[in-house]
Amino acid sequence: MRMKGWITCPMGLKGLIHGVNLFLKTMMLPTFDPRDTEAGSRILEDITSNAGHIQEQVLEEILTKNASTDYLKGFLNGHSDKGLFKNKVPVVDYEDIKIYIDRIALDGEPSRILTNESITELLKSSGTSGGKQKWIPKTAEEGERRAFFSCLCDTVLNSFELRSFQGLNDGKALLFVLINPDIHTPGGLVLRTGSESEIKNRKDRYPQFILCEDSNQSLYSQLLCGLVQRDAIVNVGTFFASGLLRIIKFFEEHWQEMSSNIRTGQMSAWITDPNCKRAVSLILSKQMPDLADSIDLICQEKSWEGIIKKIWPRTKYVMAIITGSMAQYIPALEFYTGGLPVVSPVYGSSEAFFGINMKPLCSPYDVSYTFIPNMAYYEFLPIDNHQDPTCTNRKDAHLKDHIVDLANVKIGQHYELLVTTFTGLYRYRMGDIVLVTGFHNSTPQFKFGQRTNVVLSIHTDKTTEQDLQKAVAMAIQILEPLGFFLLDYSSYADTSSIPGHYVLFWELQLRSNDDIPELDQVKMEKCCSLVEQSLDQKYKLLRNQSISTIGPLEIRVVKQGTFNVLMDFYVSQGTSLNQYKTPKNIKSEKAIEILDSRVVGKFYSREVPNQDS
Structure with a gap:
């Protein structure tokens, strides 16, 4: 699976929505407080009940804004007709558009080569699932679109949390986030991951140690603060299941040192980053020998089975992406979490955010995501259920003759996902195979299957x-x-x-x-x-x-x-x-x-x- 992580919705959004323009005539996304589950649920019900119409509006807006770009002019001659788009614009992969992105990123040419929105930064993919790192354009409007998506995700999480668990409202979430230093392209654009973009553009919303660009110091500080506040933690998580296992291993290597810090009230001397020192000093402010003793007692046990539940006894669930290639880690997570529920909240990537898990407490093996129809324009290339998806001719000029749109996918059918975005991707092959599992109102739900090129x-x-x-x-x-x-x-x-x-x-x-x-x-x-x-x-x-x-x-x-x-x-x-x-x-x-x-x-x-x- 792809990126796949979550971004918390900006707090302090005051207005509840009443009569908002859900069909995005001007791409003004409705704002709401994600803690108001009733308002958020109304939005989710409205947009998933009108998926086909919203998708047509999204494509119309993308074409109206970007028909004059260098890329689309070559196929549409300046027109924004949706039928012309479907007949003339080819299906492409990253290598087909890389030359345009390179002109912007490396040569400093204007954004209008691909999009009439100003490209503010480039999002880099991990490069570990498909073998090559990609640079994906991002605009300021795209940031707002992703914030809206995250608010919807929070709505789902809040609604299920309030129904299912007691004590979450007075607890804290321990969500591990790490960042790297910025890279700048020769063309003057900053190059970041999607999560780094969110954090650095909204610095005031995060603890200071998350801004530390030394991953070892940052992770140590986050774990240490989590231990000091162990009785307040009600959920633990990070972006991917593999990352959570890495954090457990890091803890296994450093718990004795952390326990010593707690016992003495002094942080280790090798933590020199000022953000880490300042943030931890607010939490680790005195000697706590009893807490250190309890941590020692747990970590010295012969088996670390259920270690997360033992260290953070109030934890109700663990949050991490567990679908696609991450599914292999389910047995290891079950071992270390002591059988706590694993919530796999969203499906997304550097290119766009796509779907939300509407049943967060379902089995990790049964996770399906519901497409959010105002994030991008989606199309689907059918894959025969007995066909090797890697055999599909990636340059077949007739591929577009077989494409179906979001409203016309069929339950039980495998598809390769194509995406058209506001940021300059048109009929772009994600390389992801999805299986349609059902519908939420008129919006399809899907399981992530596999990558086509691995x-x-x-x-x-x-x-x-x-x-x-x-x-x-x-x-x-x-x-x-x-x-x-x-x-x-x-x-x-x-x-x-x-x-x-x-x-x-x-x-x-x-x-x-x-x-x-x-x-x-x-x-x-x-x-x-x-x-x-x-x-x-x-x-x-x-x-x-x-x-x-x-x-x-x-x-x-x-x-x-x-x-x-x-x-x-x-x-x-x-x-x-x-x-x-x-x-x-x-x-x-x-x-x-x-x-x-x-x-x-x-x-x-x-x-x-x-x-x-």
Whole structure:
């Protein structure tokens, strides 16, 4: 899944909406206090009941504003007709528009190349799910649009919280956020992630330590403040499930030092950032030996199962994106949270925000998102439910003949998502496959399926991220009775020998805090075989040929902490910690070297997969 995080709605919005223009004739978004769930719920019901009409209005406004841009003039000759747009404007991916973005970002050319709104900054994608970082234009109006979306998200969260839990109103949320220093392009635009953009444009709304650009100092300070106020914390979260596991590991490495700080009332000397020192000094103002003793008692237990619930005993739920590639972390989160509900609130990206989870307390495996129809104009390219989405011809001139709009999608159908935005993206392929699961009023709901461009391939085989995730989930069941769960994994296609073969890197975790014992050779080889047996028929055919074109699958077990080291590498290359997602298909030779340097065991499939299953 893509970005995917949340941004709190600006507080202090006073006016409730009465008779607002929900069809966005001038893109004046309705304002409301997200704490007023009745007002927010009315807006949600109105816009989801009129999705088709709102979508037409959104497209009309985008074209009216931007028909004179260099990009659209080449197809529409200055006209803003919606039918002409659907007939003439091609379906594109990032590489098709990169030349226009580069002219603005690198050469300093005016925004009107793509949009008649002034581009104020560029949002950078993580680059870890699709392999390449993208720069997406953002305007001031887009910031307001995203703030409105976040208010709607808060409305949903507030409504379910008030119905389901007692004590939330007098508690605090511990939501971990980290930022990096700004980068400026040669053309003079600032380059940030979506979360960094929100934080830096609304600095007055955040604790000072969140403004610290040293991630270790910032995370340490946030955790320390969370420990001092442990009895006030009622929910814990961050953007992605993988990030929350990273925070738990960081806590595991530093809890003794934090406990010492609490015992003495003094912060560690290595915390030098003035924002961190000033913010923590307001909370850590005296010696608290009893609190330190209680933290020690919990953290010294042999197993850290349920550690979040034990450290923050009033916690009602955990918040993190848990869909798409993040689903692999559900078992680990269930272990560390003690079975607390995991709320996966929104689906969005650097390009646009899309959907809100209207049933936040549903099972992490059942999360669907409802499209919010005034965020952008959405179109959908049907994918045959038995078709490999990676096989779709990305440059087929007739693709647009098959596109359907938001109001005409069908339940049970897979689609590739296309988006047209106010900020200069037109019929842009997100690279995301979604499954329509139902409707909320007239607005479709969907599950995120997979990315189209993340595959393993040796010959003519194409294994998608979703295929691999399902296969790994099947195989790890062999080790679960021994007390193991899979903390993280990645893969690459090793073609250095003939035949080439799939390599999986696994980081295993015991439910106790014991060191990983020597792994059973037979069971690990069985894991390799079960992964292969769970892959598609094409893969198994190529493995079964008399002159095999794919060699036996290999699992390389790595030391504990390896995927933290991998994350540090990607962060050093410019990826934001907030948006980091472990790449499931490693393309960087340096990243493969990092993983290989920490391998503690190699295992191969000893069986040829059965083609009949």
